[in-house]
Amino acid sequence: MANTHGNAREGDQAGRTAVASARTDPETDEDLPTADWRVCGLVNALARRIETHVREHATALGLTAPQAVALRELTGPLTLRELAQRMSCEPSNATFVSDRLEEQGLVERRPHPRDRRAKQLVLTPRGTALRERLMASLSKESPLSALSDREQDTLHELLTRAVVR
Numbered sequence: 001m002a003n004t005h006g007n008a009r010e011g012d013q014a015g016r017t018a019v020a021s022a023r024t025d026p027e028t029d030e031d032l033p034t035a036d037w038r039v040c041g042l043v044n045a046l047a048r049r050i051e052t053h054v055r056e057h058a059t060a061l062g063l064t065a066p067q068a069v070a071l072r073e074l075t076g077p078l079t080l081r082e083l084a085q086r087m088s089c090e091p092s093n094a095t096f097v098s099d100r101l102e103e104q105g106l107v108e109r110r111p112h113p114r115d116r117r118a119k120q121l122v123l124t125p126r127g128t129a130l131r132e133r134l135m136a137s138l139s140k141e142s143p144l145s146a147l148s149d150r151e152q153d154t155l156h157e158l159l160t161r162a163v164v165r
Contacts, residue, residue: 070098
């Protein structure tokens with residue numbers, strides 16, 4: 001999970017740029033509390049770095065970024081609605097992505113054990129193997145690798161508190 005110095009510098013610069021340029025809410029043109037706006041800039045910069053990281057590693061494995069996100073989120077059988085929630089997208093987008101994964105033999109749809117109306121997506125053995133390669137690849141040079149495990153846990157806790165409010 002070591003981070004390269006080039007990626008760290010790029011991320012630092014992106015974070016400083018986001019923080020420096022974001023001082024007013026463009027929707028209302030009102031000043032926001034400086035701490036709130038600085039955090040928003042950093043969260044956005046981190047999200048962009050993570051998105052770029054996922055895209056690069058997905059491409060190396062012959063996947064699109066949405067396919068990589070779907071595989072990352074398939075930690076067990078999920079309905080399309082559950083997958084869409086985890087991917088932060090509309091169910092129709094999750095359906096499109098899962099259709100492509102199914103065409104590649106990476107997932108299959110199975111009847112839901114408790115809901116006759118629903119289907120669950122399940123990784124095939126080939127999908128499980130590719131997911132393992134993806135997860136190993138994503139852990140290399142991760143945008144969060146500059147943080148210790150304890151710092152990552154703290155960041156997770158703080159972001160969860162901010163999101164769940």
